[in-house]
Amino acid sequence: MLGFHTASAIRAAEEATGDLLTGGVLMRRASAGLASVVIAELLARRGAVYGARVGLVVGSGDNGGDALYAGARLVRRGVSVVAVALDRDRAHESGSRAFTAAGGRWVSTMPSDVDLVVDGVVGLGGSGPLRPVAAGVFAGVRAPIVAVDLPSGVDADTGEIHTPAVHAAVTVTFGARRRAHVLASSQCGRVVCVDIGIDPGAAGLVALSDSDIAREWPVPGPVDDKYTQGVVGVIAGSDRYPGAAVLCSGAAVAATSGMVRYVGSAAEQVVARRPEIVAAPDLDAAGRVQAWVVGPGAGTDDAAEDLLRRILAADVPVLVDADGLTVVARHPEWLTGRDAPTLLTPHAGEFARLAGHEVGADRVSAVSDLAARLEVTVLLKGRVTLVSDAAGPVIANDAGSSWAATAGAGDVLSGIAGALLASGLAPRVAAAAAARVHADAARLAAHGSDPTGHGAPIGASDLLAAVPAAIRDIRSAGSGHDR
Numbered sequence: 001m002l003g004f005h006t007a008s009a010i011r012a013a014e015e016a017t018g019d020l021l022t023g024g025v026l027m028r029r030a031s032a033g034l035a036s037v038v039i040a041e042l043l044a045r046r047g048a049v050y051g052a053r054v055g056l057v058v059g060s061g062d063n064g065g066d067a068l069y070a071g072a073r074l075v076r077r078g079v080s081v082v083a084v085a086l087d088r089d090r091a092h093e094s095g096s097r098a099f100t101a102a103g104g105r106w107v108s109t110m111p112s113d114v115d116l117v118v119d120g121v122v123g124l125g126g127s128g129p130l131r132p133v134a135a136g137v138f139a140g141v142r143a144p145i146v147a148v149d150l151p152s153g154v155d156a157d158t159g160e161i162h163t164p165a166v167h168a169a170v171t172v173t174f175g176a177r178r179r180a181h182v183l184a185s186s187q188c189g190r191v192v193c194v195d196i197g198i199d200p201g202a203a204g205l206v207a208l209s210d211s212d213i214a215r216e217w218p219v220p221g222p223v224d225d226k227y228t229q230g231v232v233g234v235i236a237g238s239d240r241y242p243g244a245a246v247l248c249s250g251a252a253v254a255a256t257s258g259m260v261r262y263v264g265s266a267a268e269q270v271v272a273r274r275p276e277i278v279a280a281p282d283l284d285a286a287g288r289v290q291a292w293v294v295g296p297g298a299g300t301d302d303a304a305e306d307l308l309r310r311i312l313a314a315d316v317p318v319l320v321d322a323d324g325l326t327v328v329a330r331h332p333e334w335l336t337g338r339d340a341p342t343l344l345t346p347h348a349g350e351f352a353r354l355a356g357h358e359v360g361a362d363r364v365s366a367v368s369d370l371a372a373r374l375e376v377t378v379l380l381k382g383r384v385t386l387v388s389d390a391a392g393p394v395i396a397n398d399a400g401s402s403w404a405a406t407a408g409a410g411d412v413l414s415g416i417a418g419a420l421l422a423s424g425l426a427p428r429v430a431a432a433a434a435a436r437v438h439a440d441a442a443r444l445a446a447h448g449s450d451p452t453g454h455g456a457p458i459g460a461s462d463l464l465a466a467v468p469a470a471i472r473d474i475r476s477a478g479s480g481h482d483r
């Protein structure tokens with residue numbers, strides 16, 4: 001599990017080192033790490049370090065100090081380094097001296113022929129967008145950018161990407177990852193964390209590793225049968241949206257080896273596509289389940305409302321998605337009164353209906369607040385999906401691509417997560433593991449047999465078809481061998 005920390009937690013950890021901070025040891029370690037990453041980048045991009053050209057953009061704080069000390073090291077390795085200071089009088093004093101003494105040159109505009117640019121404008125002390133002078137410098141930059149700590153213009157805690165902000169190819173951070181490194185991952189590029197000997201403690205935002213997910217993913221054991229692995233009931237689809245039923249129940253079949261029941265008007269289409277699904281015309285005829293998935297394409301009329309009320313009165317885990325979320329937004333008391341766990345899986349629009357306000361820039365707080373208020377687990381969809389049950393740390397899943405942004409993909413996600421709930425996984429783990437496999441399946445489907453080549457747009461059916469391959473991949477990666 002990877003942790004992502006707030007700026008205040010990082011600052012507190014730096015302060016706790018006492019002399020190491022005040023004596024500049026932390027900054028020396030940070031800049032040494034930064035310089036080695038720049039050297040590795042130069043080697044990878046142009047095959048040599050000697051004769052390379054690097055430009056620094058230097059702000060008024062310690063972030064600029066990191067850049068200047070690293071610049072001095074690079075000069076000593078034979079790199080031609082120039083620095084543009086946003087305000088020469090306020091540039092880090094000892095860093096400036098070290099840079100000049102090593103042979104670094106100060107310039108007023110960034111040359112167009114640099115191989116790499118180092119963004120040392122702001123790090124933890126930054127707020128808001130790049131100011132005009134900095135924005136002007138970066139406007140002319142075509143070279144790849146290595147950001148010091150954070151791409152300037154990106155909020156360290158919320159990951160809000162202001163306009164303008166630096167778009168980095170690589171971000172080098174120090175001691176521990178900041179929240180923005182996962183929340184704004186697309187702006188950070190590859191993130192390298194340099195060890196500088198600080199300990200910020202437990203993180204309030206985490207990401208699960210492959211092995212975390214591989215360990216949890218339910219597969220049949222020697223004494224399992226279809227019932228012991230959990231039966232999931234899917235209430236989805238309608239005359240108007242039968243496809244939601246097919247996608248959601250199909251995903252539930254793909255996610256685990258347990259049994260899938262279906263209740264709704266799309267039984268014929270569901271069973272035609274997946275004959276192993278046991279369909280029933282109504283709830284009374286459905287049989288027992290270990291978890292319900294309710295809502296995708298299921299409508300919001302009185303009948304849908306009555307069905308959801310009855311499902312939420314049952315003492316089993318329930319996942320509510322899509323139309324079901326519109327209904328529970330009208331009846332939050334149906335959620336707060338439950339003993340069994342509830343998992344809600346809103347996109348931003350559904351979140352706003354549930355919360356009574358937009359998600360806003362601080363997605364982590366938004367998802368935790370809603371989970372606490374409704375006494376549920378919330379999975380907030382997005383390129384970076386967030387899961388909170390208000391008790392443990394928020395779990396982020398960075399999809400790494402947006403191929404899953406397609407109609408019906410949400411129905412597949414709820415089917416996967418519902419099957420995992422039925423298998424007995426805690427809602428936060430079921431939600432996070434489902435988000436990961438869903439994102440991986442989208443990527444696999446988009447890229448076909450060549451993972452390094454260009455992807456092509458996919459539909460939700462393609463994503464669903466790639467779910468078994470995504471599960472196989474993550475189990476192999478997480479356990480070191482397939483079973």
Ligand SMILES: NC(=O)C1=CN([C@@H]2O[C@H](COP(=O)(O)OP(=O)(O)OC[C@H]3O[C@@H](n4cnc5c(N)ncnc54)[C@H](OP(=O)(O)O)[C@@H]3O)[C@@H](O)[C@H]2O)[C@@H](O)CC1
Nearest residue numbers: 026027030061062063122123124125126127128129131149
């Ligand atoms: N402490 C340590 O030992 C270690 C620290 N480390 C490093 O220190 C960094 C934190 O340094 P820091 O605290 O000096 O803040 P920093 O991010 O450089 O900002 C400075 C000033 O910039 C300004 N400013 C704000 N927003 C702006 C904007 N949008 N656009 C332009 N300017 C803006 C604002 O000043 P203002 O102009 O408002 O007076 C602000 O005060 C940290 O990220 C890491 O890199 C590492 O070496 C590890 C060891």
Ligand SMILES: [K+]
Nearest residue numbers: 119122148150
């Ligand atoms: K920066």
